[in-house]
Amino acid sequence: MKENIKKFSTNPIRGMKDFYPSDLREVNFILTIVEEIAELYCYEEIEAPLLEPIEIFAAKSSNELVNEQSFIVEKKEGEKLILMPELTPSLARMIAKKSQEIKKPIRWFSNPTCYRYERPQKGRRRSFKQINFDILGQNNLYAELEIFNIVIDILTSFGATNEQFQIYYNNRRFIDAICEHALNVTRDQMPLVYKILDKSDKMEEKEFEKYVIDSFQNEFIVRGILKLKDANTIEELLQKFDDIPEKLYEAIGYKELVNLERLIEEAGLSDYCSFSSSVVRGLDYYTGIVFEVYDTGMENRRAIFGGGRYDDLLSLFSDEPLSGIGFGMGVLMLTLFLKTYDLIPKDFLLKDYSDTIYIASINDKVATYAIELARIVREESFPCIVDYRFKNLKSQLSKANELGVLISLIIGPKEMEQRKITVKNMSTEEQKTINLEDVIEEIYKVLDELEE
Numbered sequence: 001m002k003e004n005i006k007k008f009s010t011n012p013i014r015g016m017k018d019f020y021p022s023d024l025r026e027v028n029f030i031l032t033i034v035e036e037i038a039e040l041y042c043y044e045e046i047e048a049p050l051l052e053p054i055e056i057f058a059a060k061s062s063n064e065l066v067n068e069q070s071f072i073v074e075k076k077e078g079e080k081l082i083l084m085p086e087l088t089p090s091l092a093r094m095i096a097k098k099s100q101e102i103k104k105p106i107r108w109f110s111n112p113t114c115y116r117y118e119r120p121q122k123g124r125r126r127s128f129k130q131i132n133f134d135i136l137g138q139n140n141l142y143a144e145l146e147i148f149n150i151v152i153d154i155l156t157s158f159g160a161t162n163e164q165f166q167i168y169y170n171n172r173r174f175i176d177a178i179c180e181h182a183l184n185v186t187r188d189q190m191p192l193v194y195k196i197l198d199k200s201d202k203m204e205e206k207e208f209e210k211y212v213i214d215s216f217q218n219e220f221i222v223r224g225i226l227k228l229k230d231a232n233t234i235e236e237l238l239q240k241f242d243d244i245p246e247k248l249y250e251a252i253g254y255k256e257l258v259n260l261e262r263l264i265e266e267a268g269l270s271d272y273c274s275f276s277s278s279v280v281r282g283l284d285y286y287t288g289i290v291f292e293v294y295d296t297g298m299e300n301r302r303a304i305f306g307g308g309r310y311d312d313l314l315s316l317f318s319d320e321p322l323s324g325i326g327f328g329m330g331v332l333m334l335t336l337f338l339k340t341y342d343l344i345p346k347d348f349l350l351k352d353y354s355d356t357i358y359i360a361s362i363n364d365k366v367a368t369y370a371i372e373l374a375r376i377v378r379e380e381s382f383p384c385i386v387d388y389r390f391k392n393l394k395s396q397l398s399k400a401n402e403l404g405v406l407i408s409l410i411i412g413p414k415e416m417e418q419r420k421i422t423v424k425n426m427s428t429e430e431q432k433t434i435n436l437e438d439v440i441e442e443i444y445k446v447l448d449e450l451e452e
């Protein structure tokens, strides 16, 4: 009688994902395209460790990320390590460590699995793959333009159009200038303005209003912050304020934004990019242009990409000033987006066995001959499966058919003795017995026949 032992759950931990072959096939389909773009723009791949000291995220990422969303490992008492919630501070650490040796500008991409203790929901998991592209040491708007071009090339390579996605951009320095010149918000209150604006599209209108009032309790500032929400052009935003002082138009944040808009237009990217006053991003280290990429339809409401310029993240590790800009793209959000517009070919989900050679044997006396044959076939770079059942030839061949194999090699004691093989074209059912040394030539012949 079987013992009644309680079995463990087969589910992964909540919010985590098992990647079965067809899931990974989908991810790899995406990665192949992204890697091609990385190659075209000369971004080199890096990998950072999964565990880092918590302090490097606590300093400049965000309180929410570190205090509420992190997975923490306590190696020994008092030494807290964090499971990578995002790549950027690790990337800054890696650059600071070898800054003298690394040639600038630095163009790096990476594909880490990140961990955040968030409520699992559509587009959000507690472990997720995030593709990053960053360029550092190129402190002008051409770097922003390059990053926008990469985003557009990635998405259009999958067949997406500007009607399906948009890059929404803003400038933290511009929001700073408005805070300073139009709202009289002090410098130390600015991070709170970013935090509020970052939440604006995640809240109902009334709830958002209450949040702003509770945060500032100053009617003038509250009215001003509510105006900062939802403007689709720089002019539209500025028109909401009664008397904008001349100083604002002289502010670097305003000038950068206007210049970026011009560059976008000159580069022919205007159809893909729009200003949005409510994009400010949730991470503390951003200092300049910030952006998020959204599905323009109603299906996917979360950002697919998020990124921006960070001027002094390296100051955590060294005194060298080095500015960077980049983005993180969630593979899960991208997959949801691509599926919405039917941009993932279905035939990618199943393994293709059409170039596989299947070896079927009459009995186990020929096992070593089958293995020798497989080695010859694989040396020619053909994928090869040996059916190790070594009986019931019919069932072996029907397995080959089920997989979609086009060529099977059949052997039995007679073939082994004479160093021969029977090659079967699974499509026409024709078969031919040949010498072992001619097997590769015969495989190519059958492949030619199959192509005709």
Ligand code: HAM
Binding pocket: 085, 086, 087, 088, 116, 118, 123, 124, 125, 126, 127, 128, 130, 132, 133, 134, 283, 303, 304, 305, 306, 307, 308, 325, 326, 327, 328, 329, 330, 331, 332, 333, 334
């Ligand atoms: P982020 O906005 O926190 O930015 O994340 C970027 C993207 O990662 C999001 O737009 C989303 O697609 C994906 N993502 C974030 N959290 C989750 C989650 N829980 N589940 C699934 N996907 C998620 C950063 O991480 C910055 N370090 C990006 C960056 C690179 N900035 C400059 N360089």
